Amino acid sequence: MQSANIPSKQVKAIRKQYNLTQIELSKKSGVGLRFVRELEQGKQTLRVDKVNQILNQFGSEVGVVQINIT
Structure with missing residues (x-):
């Protein structure tokens, strides 16, 4: 996740x-406390x-987003 800081701020x-x-x-989400902390701190490599x-706790999820390649 190259722009992990954006999801981290949102979470x-x-x-x-x-x-x-x-x-x-x-x-509540079934993940370790360390993972939550790393996510919120913007760790660059995370398991999707x-x-x-x-994110499912809040009705959201990470997915594929189409980008323009020029």
Whole structure:
């Protein structure tokens, strides 16, 4: 994920909007606390399936986006 900082900011903002701690989100989504922290800190390499486990809690997921190649 080359632009991991964008999803990380979104996940953190959504988590706070739902008044969840990182620990609560970790337990609710079934991923480790360390992964949640790394995601929110913008780690450049992340497992997409785990990112989706977290995003699914908020009705979203990571997917393929068409881009223009010139």
